[in-house]
Amino acid sequence: MPLFTTAELRALIGTISDERADLAHDLTEDAIRGEVGDRIIDPPQPGVKSVALAVAARVLTNPAGVRSEQAGGMLISYADAQTGVALSEDERRRLRRAVGLSSGASMLTIAPIDDGRHVRIWQAP
Numbered sequence: 001m002p003l004f005t006t007a008e009l010r011a012l013i014g015t016i017s018d019e020r021a022d023l024a025h026d027l028t029e030d031a032i033r034g035e036v037g038d039r040i041i042d043p044p045q046p047g048v049k050s051v052a053l054a055v056a057a058r059v060l061t062n063p064a065g066v067r068s069e070q071a072g073g074m075l076i077s078y079a080d081a082q083t084g085v086a087l088s089e090d091e092r093r094r095l096r097r098a099v100g101l102s103s104g105a106s107m108l109t110i111a112p113i114d115d116g117r118h119v120r121i122w123q124a125p
Helices: 006-013 019-035 048-063 091-098
Strands: 066-070 075-078 109-114 117-125
Touching: 006 019, 019 048, 019 091, 048 091, 048 109
Parallel strands: none
Antiparallel strands: 066 075, 109 117
16 A cells, blocks of 8 residues: 555656655655554545655655755764664654544543542553
8 A cells, every 4th residue: 555656756756766666665664654653544534644645755856864954164064874764753643643542641531540549541542
């Protein structure tokens, strides 16, 4: 199941070879599945495609993972060359919300136990 089509990726970033588009898709899918597993359905849930296209475009337009550059003094910062394709915190949050995963403390529920003296805390699935 493709997360996006080559035509959609080309519409976003311009002319690229089929091989580069396929590689960008595979790297993007690997990063996304690493975050949300097999919870993506066919067709993908709303919100998944926009994240996938943004990540794939970044893979193709910034393959070295440069985060910032400076001409005077020649300073270049990299996001983390050891991690490969990396999802931003915003992309992680959007993906998790799209596939119905909890996003942290906002899903925390505090409910009293029957005797009313104790509090039970549980995380919603």
